[in-house]
Amino acid sequence: MISLKKTTKGTMVGIVIFIIVALSINFLLVPISKDYIEQSNAHLKAVNAKIISMDLPVKVLNNILTQVTNDASNKSNVKLLDAFENNQKTLYLLAQDIESEFVKLQEDTVSLNKLSLMRHEAIINRIQDLMIDLKMSAMRVDELLRGSDIDNTPIDVIENYAQKLSVGIEALNSYVEELNDKIIRDFTFILNAVFIILILFLIIFSIGVYKFVTFDQQFVLKSFLQLERHQYDFSALPQSKTIFSEQHEIAELVKEILDEANFTKEVKDLVSEYYHMDDLIESLFGKVTRRMGVDRVGIAFVDYSRKKFIAEYGVANYGNVKLGPGFEVNFDKTTLVKILYTKEAFITDDLEEELKKRPHSASLILLRNEGVKSNIVVPLIMGEAVFGVVFFSSSEKKHFDKMHLRLAEKVIYEISGLLNRSYFTKVVLSRITNSFSELVDQKDNETGDHILRMVKYSVAIAEGLRKKNLPDYPVNRKFVLEIERNASSHDIGKVGIPDSILKKPGKLTPEEWQTMKTHAKIGADIFKSLREGLQVFESDFYVFAEEIARHHHERWDGTGYPDGLAGFEIPLSARIVAIADVFDALSSKRAYKEPFSFERSVEMIKESAGNHLDPVIVDVFVENLEAIWTIYQEVE
Numbered sequence: 001m002i003s004l005k006k007t008t009k010g011t012m013v014g015i016v017i018f019i020i021v022a023l024s025i026n027f028l029l030v031p032i033s034k035d036y037i038e039q040s041n042a043h044l045k046a047v048n049a050k051i052i053s054m055d056l057p058v059k060v061l062n063n064i065l066t067q068v069t070n071d072a073s074n075k076s077n078v079k080l081l082d083a084f085e086n087n088q089k090t091l092y093l094l095a096q097d098i099e100s101e102f103v104k105l106q107e108d109t110v111s112l113n114k115l116s117l118m119r120h121e122a123i124i125n126r127i128q129d130l131m132i133d134l135k136m137s138a139m140r141v142d143e144l145l146r147g148s149d150i151d152n153t154p155i156d157v158i159e160n161y162a163q164k165l166s167v168g169i170e171a172l173n174s175y176v177e178e179l180n181d182k183i184i185r186d187f188t189f190i191l192n193a194v195f196i197i198l199i200l201f202l203i204i205f206s207i208g209v210y211k212f213v214t215f216d217q218q219f220v221l222k223s224f225l226q227l228e229r230h231q232y233d234f235s236a237l238p239q240s241k242t243i244f245s246e247q248h249e250i251a252e253l254v255k256e257i258l259d260e261a262n263f264t265k266e267v268k269d270l271v272s273e274y275y276h277m278d279d280l281i282e283s284l285f286g287k288v289t290r291r292m293g294v295d296r297v298g299i300a301f302v303d304y305s306r307k308k309f310i311a312e313y314g315v316a317n318y319g320n321v322k323l324g325p326g327f328e329v330n331f332d333k334t335t336l337v338k339i340l341y342t343k344e345a346f347i348t349d350d351l352e353e354e355l356k357k358r359p360h361s362a363s364l365i366l367l368r369n370e371g372v373k374s375n376i377v378v379p380l381i382m383g384e385a386v387f388g389v390v391f392f393s394s395s396e397k398k399h400f401d402k403m404h405l406r407l408a409e410k411v412i413y414e415i416s417g418l419l420n421r422s423y424f425t426k427v428v429l430s431r432i433t434n435s436f437s438e439l440v441d442q443k444d445n446e447t448g449d450h451i452l453r454m455v456k457y458s459v460a461i462a463e464g465l466r467k468k469n470l471p472d473y474p475v476n477r478k479f480v481l482e483i484e485r486n487a488s489s490h491d492i493g494k495v496g497i498p499d500s501i502l503k504k505p506g507k508l509t510p511e512e513w514q515t516m517k518t519h520a521k522i523g524a525d526i527f528k529s530l531r532e533g534l535q536v537f538e539s540d541f542y543v544f545a546e547e548i549a550r551h552h553h554e555r556w557d558g559t560g561y562p563d564g565l566a567g568f569e570i571p572l573s574a575r576i577v578a579i580a581d582v583f584d585a586l587s588s589k590r591a592y593k594e595p596f597s598f599e600r601s602v603e604m605i606k607e608s609a610g611n612h613l614d615p616v617i618v619d620v621f622v623e624n625l626e627a628i629w630t631i632y633q634e635v636e
């Protein structure tokens with residue numbers, strides 16, 4: 001396919017060349033040829049005139065020789081002798097002049113042959129042969145006259161050669177005239193051909209340009225109309241065979257714009273269709289996989305209060321996910337922090353090279369272990385602040401280009417509102433719940449430190465389980481994050497317990513104890529009600545909180561409350577929080593008791609393994625006593 005730009009440039013160069021050729025022919029070759037033709041004609045006329053001039057001397061010589069032959073006494077006639085010598089000399093000089101003119105005429109013919117690019121070899125050869133013959137005749141006359149006298153002049157032979165010259169010059173005139181005509185016709189034909197070709201070329205080029213302008217103008221205008229009407233079918237646009245590569249480029253660009261607009265519309269439709277963020281991300285992943293060839297999509301949110309990025313969602317087309325939800329990284333441990341200030345998306349072409357620069361980066365190591373080789377990183381912006389980051393990842397180096405980056409930004413622009421509402425609603429509700437839990441806790445405890453310690457104990461135990469990767473204890477980073485967010489809600493049901501029971505310094509009566517035990521169900525009912533009200537927002541929201549509130553007083557041996565669950569029937573989240581709650585209750589001062597020492601509290605936890613508490617989780621608790629001790633000291 002030809003390029004309009006190159007064709008235009010070529011056309012201009014061609015026009016210049018055609019003009020130069022035409023001017024060269026018209027103002028250089030034609031004048032030169034004309035000079036040679038005029039010169040040749042002049043020499044030919046001169047030869048012709050001299051041949052004609054030979055007729056009189058030949059006749060005079062013939063007459064004198066006739067008189068001498070008829071009357072020998074005439075040989076001594078002085079007048080006859082003078083006339084013979086004069087005419088003999090004239091004829092001799094004419095023969096020499098004719099030879100000289102033939103030499104010049106031959107040179108002119110050779111020059112004309114070169115100017116005609118040897119196209120007329122046949123007639124040139126005939127002219128050359130005839131001139132050689134005529135020249136030889138003139139030379140023969142010259143030889144016959146040189147040194148001859150009245151007694152030995154072969155006038156009849158000379159007369160024959162003169163006659164031959166006279167006849168030959170007529171043929172030569174005809175040949176030269178034919179050659180001159182051919183050369184003039186050649187130049188006329190070349191000039192006409194040059195201008196005809198130039199005109200045809202300009203006409204064809206003009207037709208192409210006209211088609212380019214008229215078709216593409218309509219093509220682009222209709223493209224805009226389709227975009228305005230939210231119609232993205234490329235085949236509905238006028239279709240025409242393209243001439244120039246620029247037309248193909250315009251068509252491809254329009255097709256790309258329509259495809260992107262259609263993809264953006266599909267994303268908008270997804271946002272309006274889904275209310276649950278997980279469902280949206282799953283569906284969106286399918287679309288971007290097909291459209292952009294990505295292997296992984298991840299979302300991390302920014303926790304400015306803790307100066308951390310926290311991975312919240314992640315989906316991949318492979319099962320080896322290492323950097324999952326709940327993964328945290330401090331601002332000062334990642335170069336990702338720059339996006340908080342630039343607010344600009346960027347491409348990382350080669351994560352392996354990045355890892356060489358920052359070999360201790362936990363996130364890069366995890367991505368390397370997953371097989372991720374390149375990334376697009378797009379900020380989630382609300383107002384003037386970056387509240388999160390979305391990662392589009394590929395298992396190929398240098399997979400992404402500017403088109404992918406532009407498309408990724410459009411996708412994120414469409415879903416950022418939903419992500420913002422979803423994430424911050426979750427965060428706000430979690431913090432409200434935590435604050436409410438702390439208020440409730442203050443009714444039951446002397447300080448609010450119980451909540452803080454218990455949450456940290458729970459996270460330490462959950463993190464220990466995650467690292468052990470036990471078959472029946474599926475704990476990932478997201479699970480740890482959910483424990484951190486929901487552990488504080490375990491006793492929220494105590495809001496429904498009278499203060500007279502909560503703050504009673506002595507032992508509770510059986511009736512009071514039955515009332516106290518209802519706090520588990522009250523708390524679960526609170527979260528169940530909230531969860532059902534938030535179904536449209538997120539189906540799993542408050543599931544952890546409900547599980548923990550209801551079941552953190554269940555016992556491993558099945559003697560707990562409110563449902564008497566045993567062993568693995570008890571949700572894992574509740575089993576973890578139960579150990580943290582019991583340990584803090586043992587090691588803390590309450591209205592009805594003094595605190596046990598750290599060591600004694602640990603021993604009592606060990607003693608409870610297998611009856612009250614999950615023995616495996618108790619083992620993990622003991623294995624992480626250093627972390628437990630640190631928390632105990634920090635919040636004592």
